[in-house]
Amino acid sequence: MSGEKSGPDQSHSMTGAEIVVKALKDQGVEVVFGYPGGAVLPIYDEIFQQNEIRHILVRHEQGAAHAAEGYARSTGKPGVVLVTSGPGATNAVTGMTDALMDSIPIVVLTGQVPTFMIGNDAFQEADTVGITRPCTKHNWLVKETDALADTIHRAFHVATNGRPGPVLVDIPKDVQFAAGTYVPPKDARTRSYAPRTEGDPDAIQATVELLEQAERPVLYTGGGVINSGPKASQRLRDLADASSFPVTSTLMGLGAYPATGKSWVGMLGMHGTYEANMAMHDCDFMLCIGARFDDRITGRLDAFSPGSRKVHIDIDPSSINKNIHVDVPIIGDVGTVLDQIIELWKSRGAKTRAEGVAKWWRQIEDWRSVDCLRYANSEKSIKPQYALQRLEALTKDHDRYVCTEVGQHQMWAAQFMGFNEPNRWMTSGGLGTMGYGVPASIGVQIAHPESLVINVAGEASWLMTMQEMCTAVQYRLPVKQFIMNNERLGMVRQWQELLHGERYSHSYSEALPDFVKLAEAFGCKGIHCHDPADLDEAVKEMLAYDGPVIFDCLVEKHENCYPMIPSGKPHNEMLLGEASTEGAIGDSGAVLV
Amino acid sequence: MNSLVIKPGSSSHSAYNLRDVHAEVEERHTLGVLVDNEPGVLARVIGLFSGRGYNIESLTVAETDQLGHLSKITIVTTGTPAVIEQIKSQLGRLVPVHDVHDLTVEGDHLERELALVKVVATDEHRVEALRMADLLGARVVDVTHESFVFELAQTSSEVDRFIDLMRPLGLAEVTRTGVCAMMRGAGAAE
């Protein structure tokens, strides 16, 4: 593909716009999510004249960024976004911030006003590199066509190496028109950015010694395992299975270790399982693998896992000792470091304190018997937990990818759906972006046209980016939008109930569309269900339909998501199940988010 | 209320310090940061400090290697030990940053600051200012019948002291560069 026109001499003159398209091809890009405008017209003109790169026209630039995230998260390859200057760029800011928080590699190309107009408040001028500096891993304004190819290749390198993240290349229109020299990826100046991937041998040794002595171990895993690639997930499985150490995961890491695996204790954190959080609290050895001790995970910091020795594997040194002080920091790539740990541990005889660990498992089973996800089912209304249990039962054997929006439905999906492979679960964890799921599901479906792609949505989140259903229809993407419609900003309502004296300030939409009619207006199939007795048939109808579906699942309106560790509380003060919550959360918790 | 309160972790010893973050003493550190001299690099560094709520006491920057397009930034910052560690690793994470040296930790180093100090004075004050300047190693770089501009390159505390001494003698204006710093000895940061 690369250089077929140019022969052995790949360094030759082209226009900036040609260089952009050539660089994308040489980076192996197959799909670009974008939206045109004045400042990127030369690039769109080039895209028009070729067939190798597919351009997906979204309906809002935020959608382009989230679609690229969904594409990246489900494939392990970087997602690419192309938008115009000014409003095109500012609309993509939420998506970049989301990708930064969740370490998702995306490359955003923005048009800019011509170099000679920069700084003059020209039409559709915005200081894009200034605005996006804090929400990208790195960004560049390219002022000369000769620097363009090199910059784009470096952008891909930075996005995908070390801790992945979003990068942005801002390209003024005159740079797109002018002629310049192309350089292929191998000649780009990428060497200066080379994060360390191998763990320090002394730290590996210390870890293995702690591992051998542990009686109450926990493997606390996160999104870093998935970002590191399939090998890391495999190594995690190897380690967990060989040691029989219990495995828990953050929201971002679900699927790295299979939910059907024998060491799985469920998700941890604010809405994690009782057994996972209790194990975190009471363990004597915590191996944190590609997670970052986020506040949703730790709860009250000074009461976090007080009796454990902690090892933290992370490729980003700034994640280590940020919130929680650890005994053994290991800077490196999760897959590589797990390799090192397993190799050394095996060479020393793969010892564990089997008796202690067996006793620990009995304790965990005890906690598991609390059955923390139990809920009172109803015959009158569809309980959201029931809806997801049925959705799980009816889809788990499919080749399935699940996206979510943000809110109660997201937490229930994490609790009630099981993921047995990495890259199958796309959710906005760090930023908690309502509106992520619709475009993310489109990006996933583009990457996996034959698979079942479901977006588990709340009605409020879904409305934020629903215009992307046009994109789904245009490209015949059979995404299934499973809207858990509680006619409430459910998660906000829950916090108002628990923390703000049941004063439900603006957490209720008095006007919602008729989702079935809306589906028809978009050219999708609409399904409505409100009776638990009809649910299975309705879900099957959704699955059988070969095209995009908007499923309006009317659920119980006042259900709360449990278990819950209120902000500012330690892990062992978890709220379980419906109850009067007076006094459960102190004023100091109410100031936390 | 259905909250289950389970007895805390069975092990009494704590693997980490349950320290009260507020009780910790703030330390002052001088950092030497080697960066690519590319557009926006200073904005990245400053944005990191303001965005994450870190302190900057002083910051100096200039290109130090023209061929390699490298600049040296010297930052003086204050914070608890944990915050200082975060500052260093957050700086290290910026793509154009090559190296972060904590000179305060790494050992014996030099810190210098350049100051221009204008004193407007006549008669005895004028004589006294000149005498003090001579004693403290300040040079006269501009002179009129009623004013001097002194230049001195010293440690920050010596600059402070000089300014304090000039105050009663007619101190009119001060410009300071902030600290620039380097390790003593033969080792080089580049």
Ligand SMILES: Cc1ncc(C[n+]2csc(CCOP(=O)(O)OP(=O)(O)O)c2C)c(N)n1
């Ligand atoms: C863009 C954005 N705005 C506001 C919020 C705050 N927020 C978090 S959850 C939530 C309610 C979500 O409602 P819905 O999508 O219906 O999901 P539910 O909780 O009802 O399942 C809100 C407003 C957010 N996370 N993102």
Ligand SMILES: [Mg+2]
């Ligand atoms: Mg809702």
